[in-house]
Amino acid sequence: MGKKVTVVGAGFYGSTTAQRLAEYDVFDTVVITDIVEGKPAGLALDLNQSRAIEGFETKVVGVTTGPNGEGYEAIEGSDVVVITAGLPRKPGMSRMDLLETNAKIVRQVSENVAKYAPSAVVIVVSNPLDEMTALAQLATQFPHQRVLGQAGMLDTARFSNFVAEALNVPVKTVKTLTLGSHGDTMVPVPSKSTVDGKPLREAMPAEQIEELVVKTRNGGAEVVALLKTGSAYYAPSAAAARMAKAVAEDSGEVMPVCAWVDGEYGISGVYLGVEAEIGAQGVKRVVETDLDADELAALNEAAEAVRAKQADVASM
Numbered sequence: 001m002g003k004k005v006t007v008v009g010a011g012f013y014g015s016t017t018a019q020r021l022a023e024y025d026v027f028d029t030v031v032i033t034d035i036v037e038g039k040p041a042g043l044a045l046d047l048n049q050s051r052a053i054e055g056f057e058t059k060v061v062g063v064t065t066g067p068n069g070e071g072y073e074a075i076e077g078s079d080v081v082v083i084t085a086g087l088p089r090k091p092g093m094s095r096m097d098l099l100e101t102n103a104k105i106v107r108q109v110s111e112n113v114a115k116y117a118p119s120a121v122v123i124v125v126s127n128p129l130d131e132m133t134a135l136a137q138l139a140t141q142f143p144h145q146r147v148l149g150q151a152g153m154l155d156t157a158r159f160s161n162f163v164a165e166a167l168n169v170p171v172k173t174v175k176t177l178t179l180g181s182h183g184d185t186m187v188p189v190p191s192k193s194t195v196d197g198k199p200l201r202e203a204m205p206a207e208q209i210e211e212l213v214v215k216t217r218n219g220g221a222e223v224v225a226l227l228k229t230g231s232a233y234y235a236p237s238a239a240a241a242r243m244a245k246a247v248a249e250d251s252g253e254v255m256p257v258c259a260w261v262d263g264e265y266g267i268s269g270v271y272l273g274v275e276a277e278i279g280a281q282g283v284k285r286v287v288e289t290d291l292d293a294d295e296l297a298a299l300n301e302a303a304e305a306v307r308a309k310q311a312d313v314a315s316m
């Protein structure tokens with residue numbers, strides 16, 4: 001049977017994700033939903049009209065959902081559900097300021113996903129990301145491996161872009177890695193970063209690497225400050241769409257994602273940014289990599305910070 005993906009939330013993140021997923025042409029159907037009357041249907045109509053130009057066969061279906069789960073039948077049979085529903089930040093806000101409002105939304109969406117798409121892999125993007133991923137797992141009661149969050153792909157892409165710009169080299173020659181939380185305890189990993197296969201630490205001085213690490217941590221806030229009305233969506237949607245594609249293709253690709261950690265790095269029982277092999281059932285395996293002592297300490301610090309917040313959302 002053909003593959004089906006649902007994107008919940010037809011705002012900036014959801015609509016650009018739906019577009020990327022449709023243009024990949026690996027799904028039979030992309031469903032996009034929102035609580036706003038008409039918007040998902042309008043986006044679907046528009047995206048389908050681009051098929052003849054972009055040359056994809058995927059059909060996009062747009063559905064408005066109601067407060068009691070009306071409309072959710074449309075997501076039945078989804079292999080993947082990407083949850084983008086929720087408020088974005090405004091200038092001056094931290095992702096954590098969205099916690100209470102988005103927790104209500106993500107819980108309601110997750111309960112409907114569990115009811116109507118019980119076999120789906122769920123990719124959460126709503127912020128604060130690490131906490132909303134934990135909440136989605138609790139609300140769906142899906143196995144941990146089938147619920148993951150998107151953050152590391154984006155943060156890593158930002159780090160790579162900043163390195164490429166600083167050195168004026170093609171971005172494809174740069175490999176970086178970012179672990180930890182999608183927040184203040186984000187852990188960019190210079191020891192695993194390379195330029196043309198050579199260590200980043202040989203390509204630029206330590207102070208410059210530290211500047212780019214800080215810039216990466218502030219990557220989302222920098223975009224929010226310029227946009228003023230919301231947060232980034234082009235790079236974020238590229239990240240989530242790649243993850244959904246890896247699930248659909250059961251590719252086994254190793255990606256930095258927010259995944260349930262169960263003993264890796266000596267850390268257990270928390271959703272945290274780590275590298276993982278992604279396949280049809282979500283996280284096939286968390287991939288541990290050698291870290292410098294300070295990077296490992298920072299990862300442990302991130303785990304404890306998000307563990308405390310994830311406990312808070314469990315009681316919401």
Ligand SMILES: NC(=O)C1=CN([C@@H]2O[C@H](COP(=O)(O)OP(=O)(O)OC[C@H]3O[C@@H](n4cnc5c(N)ncnc54)[C@H](O)[C@@H]3O)[C@@H](O)[C@H]2O)C=CC1
Nearest residue numbers: 009010011012013014034035085086087088125126127236
């Ligand atoms: N994890 C990450 O790396 C990133 C996360 N984000 C987060 O993604 C979320 C969405 O961002 P944008 O699309 O830019 O915001 P947006 O405001 O453009 O869109 C959010 C959409 O969610 C919809 N929505 C609200 N409640 C809903 C419900 N119960 N069911 C279905 N849809 C519902 C709204 O009507 C709106 O259309 C935000 O929480 C933002 O912080 C954004 C960028 C990166």
Ligand SMILES: CC(=O)C(=O)O
Nearest residue numbers: 127219220221231232
């Ligand atoms: C909004 C957000 O989380 C980001 O751009 O990183």
